[in-house]
Every structure is written in structure tokens, then in C-alpha cells.
Amino acid sequence: MSPRPDVRDERVNQILDAAELVFAQKGFNQARMEDIAEEAGLSKGTLYLYIKDKDDLIVSILDRIFTGVFELMSTRDLAEKSATDALLDFASKMSHGYQKLSRLLPIAYEFFSLAFRNPVVQKVLKTYLQHYLESVLPVIQRGVDSGEFKEVDPQEVAIAFAAIFEGTTLLWAYNQELIHLDQHILAGVNLLLEGIWA
Amino acid sequence: MSPRPDVRDERVNQILDAAELVFAQKGFNQARMEDIAEEAGLSKGTLYLYIKDKDDLIVSILDRIFTGVFELMSTRDLAEKSATDALLDFASKMSHGYQKLSRLLPIAYEFFSLAFRNPVVQKVLKTYLQHYLESVLPVIQRGVDSGEFKEVDPQEVAIAFAAIFEGTTLLWAYNQELIHLDQHILAGVNLLLEGIWA
Amino acid sequence: MSPRPDVRDERVNQILDAAELVFAQKGFNQARMEDIAEEAGLSKGTLYLYIKDKDDLIVSILDRIFTGVFELMSTRDLAEKSATDALLDFASKMSHGYQKLSRLLPIAYEFFSLAFRNPVVQKVLKTYLQHYLESVLPVIQRGVDSGEFKEVDPQEVAIAFAAIFEGTTLLWAYNQELIHLDQHILAGVNLLLEGIWA
Amino acid sequence: MSPRPDVRDERVNQILDAAELVFAQKGFNQARMEDIAEEAGLSKGTLYLYIKDKDDLIVSILDRIFTGVFELMSTRDLAEKSATDALLDFASKMSHGYQKLSRLLPIAYEFFSLAFRNPVVQKVLKTYLQHYLESVLPVIQRGVDSGEFKEVDPQEVAIAFAAIFEGTTLLWAYNQELIHLDQHILAGVNLLLEGIWA
DNA sequence: CATGAATGAGGTTTCATTCAT
DNA sequence: TATGAATGAAACCTCATTCAT
Incomplete structure (x- = not known):
């Protein structure tokens, strides 16, 4: 028009x-x-x-990244699967998403560092964790309720899963020869799943 | 002189x-x-x-940190314990060590970011991972050999453990209200152990 | 066209x-x-x-201002009065004119400052003084000739009058609580008149 | 040391x-x-x-100028003279002082302009006027009390004197061929004095 | 060994002006 | 006539580093 x-x-x-x-x-x-x-x-x-200024780029970039990742974390289609399959699907999507975002890793760690003294950045990261938990906690709870999983604390499990994602990515970030992002995320996730199956 | x-x-x-x-x-x-x-x-x-100059401080600080962490990772006294106890001990020591180093976390992530374009920093981080694996792999292998653990790939397990350490720390870094460093590291490690016990 | x-x-x-x-x-x-x-x-x-450009605005604004002030200074209707009344009328008109222009004072002083290094501005200001003298000198001369005033130097008197106008305005510019523009201009003018009456 | x-x-x-x-x-x-x-x-x-920064220069320069002018305005030695002589002395000192400061006139008018929107500058100028009045008012009052001057309003007279100083300086600033600073200040002051003598 | 005054390269940001539409 | 997106020169200020004392 x-x-x-x-x-x-x-x-x-x-x-x-x-x-x-x-x-x-x-x-x-x-x-x-x-x-x-x-x-x-x-x-x-x-x-x-x-x-506005150079600093403004930080928040704008973070916003764009997380908008994308939040879409990735949507669990719309996970409801029909078993909790195990839902978690594996989720893990697979995340691992792919992280790989696609890998070019942004140097920025990511710089922003993590920034989070310690920049409240705006801190808030964005907290929101990210919140979103993640809101996506994953119900799935784990469902697994526990259905007897598919042991009587674990869902939040502890969710955090362990997240730690596998973030931690493997970080290790991969500093040794891409030794670590293979999706293979090692998958391996970690499987080990965790072995630990919680009833 | x-x-x-x-x-x-x-x-x-x-x-x-x-x-x-x-x-x-x-x-x-x-x-x-x-x-x-x-x-x-x-x-x-x-x-x-x-x-020499400001940049020199980065490497010097990294050196000092890792010298300390390497001592922490010494497994001299782990040989007499069961593999499980050895890993738990190791995890406990690491979790304490990380907590003591927590004031350096903002620096740490800045250095991770730096690793992407600074070969010296990259080398330090690779060496760190190397050291870690050299400490942990034999313990896991011992567990597998003794039948205490399933027939897992020791390297995958070692990396999953490291991911739990690093990942939980990162999550803690941006939400210290939600994450409690040693509690959630311990929980993650236990979940992994549950997954590998024979 | x-x-x-x-x-x-x-x-x-x-x-x-x-x-x-x-x-x-x-x-x-x-x-x-x-x-x-x-x-x-x-x-x-x-x-x-x-x-043309930003600088052009300065000269254009000055032109507009002085065109207005020149009309104000027209002494067409002063010829029939006594020199004293003519001067008082003139002072009253000027004082009113200045008050109306007072919103332009910040610009005025900026332009005065500019006059020191900008020949065009300098010329405009010189012309202004010229115009003023051409308006006032004959009136004073008439007062001297008619015996209404002492045998003063008309130019000195004219300049003293102008100084009262400009000086009071300047004082008012930086203390509008203490100085009341038309009251203090009038007071100053009266003191001068007292000094020159025969 | x-x-x-x-x-x-x-x-x-x-x-x-x-x-x-x-x-x-x-x-x-x-x-x-x-x-x-x-x-x-x-x-x-x-x-x-x-x-501190470029703006800081303004205040610092103003401070230095006014420190000098305030010393000039000291009326310590005026007490023994007749009010008329005291004012003439004062005028002569001021006129000399202004001439010496004449290189600063372009700055002065720029700062006057600034005073309209900069409270710090405004305060400095107000203080200046205050100081001036404190120096001159008592002398005029003395002249009135002693019968040397008519029953004038000392403040109006003081302001008229100041206007002569400032106004003549301003006129001189934009026409140094026509105006002669100390001659015309003196002339203006004399006219005023003629107006207030008893 | 220690100091801190001096340097000047370098980066962010602003804004008068142009010009394609 | 009118627009407003784009330009890029220009200027303030910072700060790592040096060196005379």
C-alpha cells in the first residue's frame, strides 16, 4: 500500500x-x-x-535469538508421544537448534559474562530458563505420573537435562574435535533417561 | 640475584x-x-x-586458575574406592572447587568467548578438558571392568559428567535463585550414575 | 510565475x-x-x-529583526513634540519593542558574540547603531538649539541613551527578578534627562 | 618541599x-x-x-574572570572621598578593567547567551550583579545622606550606572571606531552624575 | 624499584546536507 | 513542491602505555 x-x-x-x-x-x-x-x-x-547505540545491539540480538529458540522449544506436538519419546524429540530439536546457532556461540558466552553486571541481559537469560522449564517440566511430570519414570524430582531432572545441553555445547565450544554436538548431547540425554526409567 | x-x-x-x-x-x-x-x-x-600488557593478564590469570583446578582434579586418593564412590568424591570436590571459583565466573565466560579467536586461550581450555578426561576416564573404565557399571562408552560418560558440571554452573550463573550449585550438580551426577549402574 | x-x-x-x-x-x-x-x-x-544553509538563517533572522526595529525607531511623529517628550516617547517605544523582542535575547547575545568574527553580522550591527544615531541625534540637537538642553555633545548623549537601553536589557537578561525592563530603562532615561536639562 | x-x-x-x-x-x-x-x-x-570536559572550561573561565573583576570592584579606599569622587574613581577603575578584559568580550556575550539555559552560568552572573550592587549602593546612599545627591532611589541609580558600563561596552563591541570605551563611559557617568547632584 | 604526568591513537556518535522518489 | 533515507566528516573523550625523575 x-x-x-x-x-x-x-x-x-x-x-x-x-x-x-x-x-x-x-x-x-x-x-x-x-x-x-x-x-x-x-x-x-x-x-x-x-x-540507539552500540549497547542496544546486544539486547536486540539476544531478543532475536531467543525469539527463535522459544519457537524451537514449543512442545505443541509432544503431547501425543510417550514422555521418553517427547524428551528425545525435544533433545533432538534443541541439539539441531544449537548447532544452527553455533556461529553465535562466541557472542553467547560474551553475553553470559555480561549478564553478571547487566540487569537487562540477566533478565533475558532468566526468562529463557523459565521458558525452558515450562516446556519440559510437564513432560517429565507426565512420565512420572504415568509410571514411565521413577519418582524423581521433575525440576532436578529438567535442570540436569538443561545442564547436558548447555554443558555439552560449552565443551564442544572449546574442543570441536573431541566433542560432537548432537552425538554427545544424545548420549548424555540417554544416560539420564536410563537413570530415570522405572 | x-x-x-x-x-x-x-x-x-x-x-x-x-x-x-x-x-x-x-x-x-x-x-x-x-x-x-x-x-x-x-x-x-x-x-x-x-x-607485559593488559592482554598478558588474561593468560596469567587463566594459568593460575587452572593450576589450582588441576590440583583439585588429582585422583591420587581415588584408587582405593569403588568407582561410584570415586566419582562422587570427584564430583564433590569439583563442585566445591567451582563454588570457590564462582567469583571468577564472569571472567570465565569472557575467556570462553575469547577462546574462539585467541589460540592461546583455546589451547589452555583444550588442555583443561584433556586433564579432566585423564582423571576421570580411568575411574569409569575401572567401574566398567569391575562390573560395577554397565558396558558404557567411558568417554561418553565422562563427557556427560563434565557437561553436568559445566552446564549446571552456567545455569547457576544466570539464575542463582533457582539453581543451587552443589545440590544440582550432585543431583545430576546421581541421575547419571543411576543410568550407568549395572 | x-x-x-x-x-x-x-x-x-x-x-x-x-x-x-x-x-x-x-x-x-x-x-x-x-x-x-x-x-x-x-x-x-x-x-x-x-x-542556503544553517548559517544563512542567522543573517535572515537578523534582517527580519532589524527591519522591525528600524520601523520602531522611525521618528516621523516626533518632530512636533519638545525634545524631552520626543526622547521619552522614543524611549518608551524602544522599551516596549525590546520587551516584545525579549524572547530573542538569547539569540541576540549569540549574534553579538558572532559579530567579532563574522563581518556580515558586524555590518548589520553597525548599521543598526547608525540608524539609531540618525534617529536620535537630530532630536537632541534640536533640544540643544532650542535651549531646552544644556550645551552637551549630542553624540555623547545619544550614546549614553543607547547604553541605557542596551545595558539595562543586558542586566535584565541575567536577573529578571531584580531588574524590570521598562521601569529601569525609564528611570535611567530620566536620570540622563535630569542631567542635560538646561 | x-x-x-x-x-x-x-x-x-x-x-x-x-x-x-x-x-x-x-x-x-x-x-x-x-x-x-x-x-x-x-x-x-x-x-x-x-x-572534566569542554563545558567545564566555561565555568572555570568565568570563575577566573569574576575573581579578577571582584577584586577590581573592591571599594576599600573609596570611603574617604566624596560620593561623587568615589563613583568617578570606581567608574574609572571599571572602565580600565573592562578594557583589559576586552579580549574576552566575544566569550562574554556567548556566555550571556548561555545564561538563558545554563543555571550555573546564570548563577555566576547573578552573583556578579550582587557584588556590584554591594559595592556601589552604599556609596550612593552616602551621597544622598550627606546631601551631596538628590533624594534618588539608590538602586535605580546603581542600575543606571551599571547599564552605562555594560551598554557602552556592548556598543563599543560592535563599533570600536565610533565608540571609545573609557571616554564614553566617563561621559555617560558624568551625565548621570549631573542628573543626581543636589 | 617505583611513580604518575604525559601522550595520541582510536572509537562512538551527531547532524548538516543531499537526492532519488 | 515536498519528503526523509542515507551519507560521512568531524569532534569529544578514553585509556593503554611510556619515560623522566
């Missing part, structure tokens, strides 16, 4: 794409706004038509 | 202590050399008598 | 009105062209259809 | 001298910090060891 289709969303994504790439390559502080502008195919000044 | 031969070591540790503190509080990039000097009770110029 | 021949004048005044307001509020350098555009209800780009 | 005599005061004055010069030549906004550094014979970075 409007003469020029709204260019803002396009530009913002263009800039966030570029920022992700440059941050991953150089780290947040070594990344110069000019690098990002160049990578985005825009000029330095144009960046500031669409973002 | 110099009048007080160990004034150097004393000063270096003084500086690294200060750097750890300031890095943890402000992050590597926001930390000013002047902050570190002040925290160390020295002057800016004096710092440069004992360190 | 163009469909609405005087849209240009209308737009230019629209822009100068906006510029006066914004300059007075923020000062010349803090005023952004965008602020002026917004205040004028136009777009940034449109401004440049009617003005 | 101390190995290096305190260098701070020296540097600060060095910087303020340079800033006055550069501000007077280019105006506050056109003056680049680098210009000031160069003029001061220091490096850009060194400036910031001694001043």
Missing part, C-alpha cells in the same frame, strides 16, 4: 545480521561500528537511524 | 589478584589498568614492571 | 519563525535543523528549498 | 589561558579541544587530566 514498503524492519535485520557476524568474529569490544556498517552495506550514520 | 629475590612473585600475584577482582566486577574491557593498579595498591607505571 | 507566487515568502517566514524559537530555546549550535523543520511543520529536506 | 612543585595550578591556568584565546577567536563551538591543547602546548589527553 505505502509507496515504499516499510524499510525499517529490513534495515534493522540487515544491521543485526551484520552485528552478529562481526561480534562473533571480533568480540563486542573489538568490533567497530564501522565494521558493522560495512558488513551491512550501510554507512556508519545510517546505523544510528535504526539503533 | 636481586636483594629480595621473590618480590617479583609477590608483586605478580598482587597484580593478578587485583586484576581478577576488577575483571570480575567490570569485565575485561571496562576494567582500566588504573583500577587494577589501585586495587593492587600500586601505581599504574609499576604494573608494567611485572606484566 | 509559479502557481502560488508567494508560497516562498510564506515558507521562508515559517522557517525563520521556527528558527528563532528553536535558536532561542537551544542556542544556535544545539539547535538541529530537524528541530527547526519540525517546529516549522515541514520536513528537513524542504528547509533547503528555502534557505 | 615536594620533589615536583605542584604542577596542577600551572597546567590549569595554562589551559584556561589557551581556552580563552581559542574561544575568543573561534567561538565556543567552533573551538576544538585540539586547538586548545595545541595553544596550551599540551596534548589533547593531557587537557583531560585537568578539566
Whole structure:
């Protein structure tokens, strides 16, 4: 309808794409706004038509990442399966998702570090954990209720699962020769499942 | 040779202590050399008598940390116990060690992030994983050999254990209200053990 | 020639009105062209259809101001009065005029400052003084010639009058609680008149 | 006593001298910090060891100016003279002082302009007027009390005197060919005195 | 051994101006 | 005529590092 289709969303994504790439390559502080502008195919000044400042890029990138991951964690279609299959499916989806996001790992750890002194970042991460638990806890509870699992504490199990995801990813991050992300996530998950089967 | 031969070591540790503190509080990039000097009770110029430059502090701090953690991982006294008890002991020691190092977590994640583009940091982290595996693999193997554990792949189990350590720590890092470091590490380890007992 | 021949004048005044307001509020350098555009209800780009550049606004505004003040200083109807009444009338008109222009004072002092390094501005101010003297000198001379005033130097008196106007305004500019513009201008003028009456 | 005599005061004055010069030549906004550094014979970075930021220079310069002018306005030795002589002496001192400060006039008017939106600057100017009145009012009152002057309102007279000082200076600022600072201040003051003599 | 004054390269951000639509 | 997206020069300020004392 409007003469020029709204260019803002396009530009913002263009800039966030570029920022992700440059941050991953150089780290947040070594990344110069000019690098990002160049990578985005825009000029330095144009960046500031669409973002507030450099820090703003952090929150914007986090938002985009988690929006994607939250969709990934949707458990709509897990209800019909056994708890075990639902967890395995979930694990498989997460492991694929993490692999696709792997280019963002350097950024991720920088942001984790930031979370210790930046309340906004901290909040985003807390929300992430919350979402995760809301997705997984009911499935585990269902397994316990149905007698498929032992009488475990669902929250402890959910956290152990999450630890396997995050921990394996972290190990993989610093030794990609020794660790194979989906294989070792799957192995870890299976070990946990062995531990909770009735 | 110099009048007080160990004034150097004393000063270096003084500086690294200060750097750890300031890095943890402000992050590597926001930390000013002047902050570190002040925290160390020295002057800016004096710092440069004992360190090469700011980047040098990263490697020096990592070295100090891992020297400590490596001692922690020594398995000298694990040989006489059952594999299960040995792993539980190990887990308990690690969980305590991590807790003591928790003030360094913000630095740790910054360094993980750095590992993606700094070969020296990467090497330190690889060595760490190597050390860990060398400590834990024989214990697991012993458990398998003695029939205490199922016929699992020791490396997969070792990595799952490490993932529990690192992953729980990471989760704790961003939600210390929900996660209790040693309780949830212990829970995770127990779940894994349940999964591998014969 | 163009469909609405005087849209240009209308737009230019629209822009100068906006510029006066914004300059007075923020000062010349803090005023952004965008602020002026917004205040004028136009777009940034449109401004440049009617003005050369930001500096051009200074001269245009000065021109408009002095055109107004020159009309104010017209002494057409002073000829029939006594020199004293003529001067009092003149003072009263000026004092009213200054009060009406008071919203422009912040700009005025910025322009005075500019006069020291901008020849165009300097010329405008010199012309202003010239105009003033041409209006007032004959009246004073008439007062001397008619014996209404002592044998004073008309130029010295004219300058003292001007100093009272400008000086009181300046004092008022930085203490509007203590100084009341027309009251203190009138008081000053009366003191001067007392000094020159024969 | 101390190995290096305190260098701070020296540097600060060095910087303020340079800033006055550069501000007077280019105006506050056109003056680049680098210009000031160069003029001061220091490096850009060194400036910031001694001043907070560019704005800080404004207040510091004002402070230095007014400290000087306040000393000028001291009326210690005016008590023994007739009120008329005291005022003439005062006027003469002020006129000399203004002439010496004339290089700062471009700065002064820029600061006057600033006063409209900067409370700190406003306060400095108000204090200045206060000081002035405290110096001059008692002298005028004495003249009234002794019968040397008519029954005038001392405050109105004081303000008229100040207006003559400030107004003549302003006129001189934009036409130094037509106006001669001390001659025309003296003339103005004499006219006022003629007006108030009993 | 220790100091801290001085340096200056480098990065973020702003904003006057242009021009395709 | 009017727009507003895009540009890029320019300037403030920081801070790691050096070196004379």
C-alpha cells in the first residue's frame, strides 16, 4: 500500500545480521561500528537511524535469538508421544537448534559474562530458563505420573537435562574435535533417561 | 640475584589478584589498568614492571586458575574406592572447587568467548578438558571392568559428567535463585550414575 | 510565475519563525535543523528549498529583526513634540519593542558574540547603531538649539541613551527578578534627562 | 618541599589561558579541544587530566574572570572621598578593567547567551550583579545622606550606572571606531552624575 | 624499584546536507 | 513542491602505555 514498503524492519535485520557476524568474529569490544556498517552495506550514520547505540545491539540480538529458540522449544506436538519419546524429540530439536546457532556461540558466552553486571541481559537469560522449564517440566511430570519414570524430582531432572545441553555445547565450544554436538548431547540425554526409567 | 629475590612473585600475584577482582566486577574491557593498579595498591607505571600488557593478564590469570583446578582434579586418593564412590568424591570436590571459583565466573565466560579467536586461550581450555578426561576416564573404565557399571562408552560418560558440571554452573550463573550449585550438580551426577549402574 | 507566487515568502517566514524559537530555546549550535523543520511543520529536506544553509538563517533572522526595529525607531511623529517628550516617547517605544523582542535575547547575545568574527553580522550591527544615531541625534540637537538642553555633545548623549537601553536589557537578561525592563530603562532615561536639562 | 612543585595550578591556568584565546577567536563551538591543547602546548589527553570536559572550561573561565573583576570592584579606599569622587574613581577603575578584559568580550556575550539555559552560568552572573550592587549602593546612599545627591532611589541609580558600563561596552563591541570605551563611559557617568547632584 | 604526568591513537556518535522518489 | 533515507566528516573523550625523575 505505502509507496515504499516499510524499510525499517529490513534495515534493522540487515544491521543485526551484520552485528552478529562481526561480534562473533571480533568480540563486542573489538568490533567497530564501522565494521558493522560495512558488513551491512550501510554507512556508519545510517546505523544510528535504526539503533540507539552500540549497547542496544546486544539486547536486540539476544531478543532475536531467543525469539527463535522459544519457537524451537514449543512442545505443541509432544503431547501425543510417550514422555521418553517427547524428551528425545525435544533433545533432538534443541541439539539441531544449537548447532544452527553455533556461529553465535562466541557472542553467547560474551553475553553470559555480561549478564553478571547487566540487569537487562540477566533478565533475558532468566526468562529463557523459565521458558525452558515450562516446556519440559510437564513432560517429565507426565512420565512420572504415568509410571514411565521413577519418582524423581521433575525440576532436578529438567535442570540436569538443561545442564547436558548447555554443558555439552560449552565443551564442544572449546574442543570441536573431541566433542560432537548432537552425538554427545544424545548420549548424555540417554544416560539420564536410563537413570530415570522405572 | 636481586636483594629480595621473590618480590617479583609477590608483586605478580598482587597484580593478578587485583586484576581478577576488577575483571570480575567490570569485565575485561571496562576494567582500566588504573583500577587494577589501585586495587593492587600500586601505581599504574609499576604494573608494567611485572606484566607485559593488559592482554598478558588474561593468560596469567587463566594459568593460575587452572593450576589450582588441576590440583583439585588429582585422583591420587581415588584408587582405593569403588568407582561410584570415586566419582562422587570427584564430583564433590569439583563442585566445591567451582563454588570457590564462582567469583571468577564472569571472567570465565569472557575467556570462553575469547577462546574462539585467541589460540592461546583455546589451547589452555583444550588442555583443561584433556586433564579432566585423564582423571576421570580411568575411574569409569575401572567401574566398567569391575562390573560395577554397565558396558558404557567411558568417554561418553565422562563427557556427560563434565557437561553436568559445566552446564549446571552456567545455569547457576544466570539464575542463582533457582539453581543451587552443589545440590544440582550432585543431583545430576546421581541421575547419571543411576543410568550407568549395572 | 509559479502557481502560488508567494508560497516562498510564506515558507521562508515559517522557517525563520521556527528558527528563532528553536535558536532561542537551544542556542544556535544545539539547535538541529530537524528541530527547526519540525517546529516549522515541514520536513528537513524542504528547509533547503528555502534557505542556503544553517548559517544563512542567522543573517535572515537578523534582517527580519532589524527591519522591525528600524520601523520602531522611525521618528516621523516626533518632530512636533519638545525634545524631552520626543526622547521619552522614543524611549518608551524602544522599551516596549525590546520587551516584545525579549524572547530573542538569547539569540541576540549569540549574534553579538558572532559579530567579532563574522563581518556580515558586524555590518548589520553597525548599521543598526547608525540608524539609531540618525534617529536620535537630530532630536537632541534640536533640544540643544532650542535651549531646552544644556550645551552637551549630542553624540555623547545619544550614546549614553543607547547604553541605557542596551545595558539595562543586558542586566535584565541575567536577573529578571531584580531588574524590570521598562521601569529601569525609564528611570535611567530620566536620570540622563535630569542631567542635560538646561 | 615536594620533589615536583605542584604542577596542577600551572597546567590549569595554562589551559584556561589557551581556552580563552581559542574561544575568543573561534567561538565556543567552533573551538576544538585540539586547538586548545595545541595553544596550551599540551596534548589533547593531557587537557583531560585537568578539566572534566569542554563545558567545564566555561565555568572555570568565568570563575577566573569574576575573581579578577571582584577584586577590581573592591571599594576599600573609596570611603574617604566624596560620593561623587568615589563613583568617578570606581567608574574609572571599571572602565580600565573592562578594557583589559576586552579580549574576552566575544566569550562574554556567548556566555550571556548561555545564561538563558545554563543555571550555573546564570548563577555566576547573578552573583556578579550582587557584588556590584554591594559595592556601589552604599556609596550612593552616602551621597544622598550627606546631601551631596538628590533624594534618588539608590538602586535605580546603581542600575543606571551599571547599564552605562555594560551598554557602552556592548556598543563599543560592535563599533570600536565610533565608540571609545573609557571616554564614553566617563561621559555617560558624568551625565548621570549631573542628573543626581543636589 | 617505583611513580604518575604525559601522550595520541582510536572509537562512538551527531547532524548538516543531499537526492532519488 | 515536498519528503526523509542515507551519507560521512568531524569532534569529544578514553585509556593503554611510556619515560623522566
